Structures are given as structure tokens and as C-alpha cells.
Amino acid sequence: MATGVDLxxxxxxxxxxxxxxxVAGELAENGLAxxxxxxxxxxEERHIPGSIHVPRGHLESRIEQFAPDKDKRxxxxxxxxxxxxxxxxxxxxxxxxxxxxxxxxxxxxxKDRNYETVVPRKLTQEQKERYSRHILxxxxxxxxxxxxxxxxxxxxxxxxxxxPTALYLAAAGVGTIGLVDDDEVDASNLQRQVIHSTETIGVxxxxxxxxxxxxxxxxxxxxxxxxxxxxxxxxxxxxDYDIVVDGAxxxxxxxxxxxxxxxxxxxxxxxxxxxxxxxxxxxxxxDGPCYRCLYPTPPPPELAPSCGAxxxxxxxxxxxGLFQALEVFKLITGAxxxxxxxxxxxxxxxxxxxxxxVQKDPSCPICGPDAPxxxxxxxxxxxxxxxxxxxxxxxx
Amino acid sequence: xxxxxxxxxxxxxxGGQSLVTIEGAKVGEILGGLAEAHPGTKSxxxxxxxxxxxxxxxxxxxxxxxxxxxxxxGVGADDTIVILPAMAGxx
Numbered sequence: 071m072a073t074g075v076d077l078x079x080x081x082x083x084x085x086x087x088x089x090x091x092x093v094a095g096e097l098a099e100n101g102l103a104x105x106x107x108x109x110x111x112x113x114e115e116r117h118i119p120g121s122i123h124v125p126r127g128h129l130e131s132r133i134e135q136f137a138p139d140k141d142k143r144x145x146x147x148x149x150x151x152x153x154x155x156x157x158x159x160x161x162x163x164x165x166x167x168x169x170x171x172x173x174x175x176x177x178x179x180x181k182d183r184n185y186e187t188v189v190p191r192k193l194t195q196e197q198k199e200r201y202s203r204h205i206l207x208x209x210x211x212x213x214x215x216x217x218x219x220x221x222x223x224x225x226x227x228x229x230x231x232x233x234p235t236a237l238y239l240a241a242a243g244v245g246t247i248g249l250v251d252d253d254e255v256d257a258s259n260l261q262r263q264v265i266h267s268t269e270t271i272g273v274x275x276x277x278x279x280x281x282x283x284x285x286x287x288x289x290x291x292x293x294x295x296x297x298x299x300x301x302x303x304x305x306x307x308x309x310d311y312d313i314v315v316d317g318a319x320x321x322x323x324x325x326x327x328x329x330x331x332x333x334x335x336x337x338x339x340x341x342x343x344x345x346x347x348x349x350x351x352x353x354x355x356x357d358g359p360c361y362r363c364l365y366p367t368p369p370p371p372e373l374a375p376s377c378g379a380x381x382x383x384x385x386x387x388x389x390x391g392l393f394q395a396l397e398v399f400k401l402i403t404g405a406x407x408x409x410x411x412x413x414x415x416x417x418x419x420x421x422x423x424x425x426x427x428v429q430k431d432p433s434c435p436i437c438g439p440d441a442p443x444x445x446x447x448x449x450x451x452x453x454x455x456x457x458x459x460x461x462x463x464x465x466x
Numbered sequence: 467x468x469x470x471x472x473x474x475x476x477x478x479x480x481g482g483q484s485l486v487t488i489e490g491a492k493v494g495e496i497l498g499g500l501a502e503a504h505p506g507t508k509s510x511x512x513x514x515x516x517x518x519x520x521x522x523x524x525x526x527x528x529x530x531x532x533x534x535x536x537x538x539x540g541v542g543a544d545d546t547i548v549i550l551p552a553m554a555g556x557x
Contacts, residue, residue, distance in 0.1 A: 344553050347473070365521070365552040374475070374552065374554055375555075413550075420484070424471075424548065426528050429530060429532075429533050
């Protein structure tokens, strides 16, 4: 009766074995599938960059998903070269792969020869459980979840739109959330601003929201910016964040944010609500139009009532705030198609969605081809938005 | 007849209607017809010079008429004109 060692030697004699130096050379070229056949925990500890992970136990059922072309070169590796030799035999003899090799000495020899390996970032056991439903979705996976944990998102306003956006981004594991708001929680807020509670009436909204987020997900770092966004602080506030979510309640702030975000090249997810109607679009500087391309001139105050004056259905900011959170998710992970160059209108009473195209305005004074260059020195200088939004009469 | 979608801020001027039908073959004609049928909308759509106010965005179906032929854009019987106001509410 042959021993296990004899059997492996026999298999190795019949498969094509390649040295790490040859694999390194071949990896630089295209058209090679490098497959790690070790167990999950071994792959998570360290692997060769660019390798695909198919544990040997799942080889037959999964390899075709990752290497569908059976005439393409496949090199397998494990820890020392034994499991990969057996796997190579399976691929060539049982599954009909024509160009299969096993790397001699496995990742142990590869590493001893000083070739590159990666130690992937890992989630803690608690994080694996918390985000398991995300990780199961192929478009998100571990990689997408890590991107979310690394992301820094600034929310302008911790009110109607900011409440649901912040709650869902926090639950989804967006690692850093900044909240800009100078207001305190009022009883009239609670019909829609679901991040706050009866207990936090009178508390600063940024603090009230932080407490709720921290109770929901300890992974999230909350930065409280208890201030109002203005020309003097906008650059500093935006600097540390990847994405800005605009839930501001006035036009001067929306135009200021737009102009600053174009200068700093930061994407803005922008929604607005009134009574039963909502609008949302995503402005990515230079990839698509900006807020001014869509709205070159603000409407006069009588045509732009605030929610404080005209009222708003409590569920509406819930719907629109979650669309904002969804846009943020897409920008962070690269999944799907964000609302760039598209404006989505939502009418709550009829439950109607209307999508409009938003084109880049060639004469846009902020992002158009003829927009004046802003020097480093003038980066923090902005026009008077209050006057701009008060209309021509006020400017004159 | 083409439909015109009325935004919430203009609905008090159309008796609460969110969709009205107005006869016409061009965007300008139809908006003029709207201002005639619902005079309260006139000053909000057009300036004293008769030109469309700059803060009013008009779409023919899903396309901004600024990238089409503006008020001269032709309109079919099944088309929808969307009057789009900027809104700033967030709280």
C-alpha cells in the first residue's frame, strides 16, 4: 500500500511544476489566472497579490466561475506545493483545463524568495456579523465594506434629510460622519427628524445625533461641527471629507457649497424637500454638471418657501434622505450608477418619480470651460450669496 | 393636448391642479396659454419683458429646453412640459 507521501510524489511527477521565479515573470504578463487553493483563514492571513481564492474543497464547483476559459493558463499555489499539485491534477485530468501548473514550494517558498505578498485587512468577528448581509452581496463584499469603513462623509444639516441619511450611513458602517448644524432639537422637529428624540429636546442637534449614532454603531466616528456653513469655514470643513451630503435649508448655503465643492473637487449629493415633493441629484465636479448648471439663478424668496413656512410631510425627508444615503453608498463603492447628470423628482401624494436630464452648462461660471481659474490665494474668497439669492433688486 | 406639470409653488395659482393640459405646438405658446388660463402664474413664469424668468427651468419630457430650441421648441400632443423650480428645503 502506497503512503500519502508516495502518492503526492506520484502526482507531482505527472503535473507541471513551476518555480516562484517563473510565476513572478508570468504574473507580469496578462492572461494568467493565479489561484490560491488554501483554506479561507490562510488566504486571509496572507496571499499573493492578484490571486484568486478557490479553496481546494470547492475547486470543482467554483473554478469555472473564476476561470471560465479552459485554454487559458492557470497556475495554482498552496502553502508548500502539495495541495496545489493535487488540485492541478484535478483541473487537467477531470475538468479539461489544458494549461495548468502548480507552484513548487507554495507561498512559503515564494515569500522566502522575497516576492511580494499582501496581508489583507480584516474585519473583527463583531464586524463580520454586523455587516454580514452586505458582505454576502457580490457588488459590496468585504472590499466594499472596507471602503465604507474608510469613507468620510460630511452631512450638511442634522435635520429632516440629515436624520435618515446619518442613521442609515451609520448603520451601514460609514466610518466617519461629520455633522454640520448649529441648531438645537425642538419638539416641532420630531415629526420627521428621526435621529433625535423627546429626551434630547433642547440638546444641540449634532450632539443628539452623535449619541444616537454611537448607540447604533460603535464603528462610526462622529465629528460634531456645531456651526453654520459659511464662506469663512467651508474650505476647512470640506477638506477632511470624501463626499458631502447637502440637506441645507436655504439657497445661499447651497450655492456656497456648490462653488466650494467644485473648487475642492468633492462630490455632493444634493436633495431638497417641500410639502409632498422632493428632488435629488448627485454633482461630481467635472464628471457631470454642477448645481449652478441646473439652477443658474435662485428663485425669488416668494417662490422658494422653506419647510418652516410651507410645512413638510414627515415621511418625505425619510424617502429623500435614504436616496441620499444610497447615492453615497454608490459613490463610495463604485457600485451601480449614481444620479450624475440626472435629477430625480418624487411626488409623494401620487407616488410618482420623474427623471430629468441635467446637462453641463457650457457657460457655467463655476465649472464651465470658460470659468475663471481660482488661484490658491483666492480659494477661500466667495461672493456674497445672501445678496445673490435675494435677487437683482437687493443687489442693486 | 400636451400636459404641463405644475410644481407645488405654482399650484395655488392653478386651483391646486398638478397637471393641466394646454393647447399649443411650441413650448412658448403653451406656457403663454398657461399664463392666460391661470393668470396668477404669469408673473412667476415671465418677466416684465415677456421673457421666461431665468430662475424657471422648463423641461420638454426629460430634456431641458435650454439645450433644445428654448421657447421655440416644438411640442407634440403626447409630450409633457415640466416646470421645475429650485427648492432649498432640507429641514
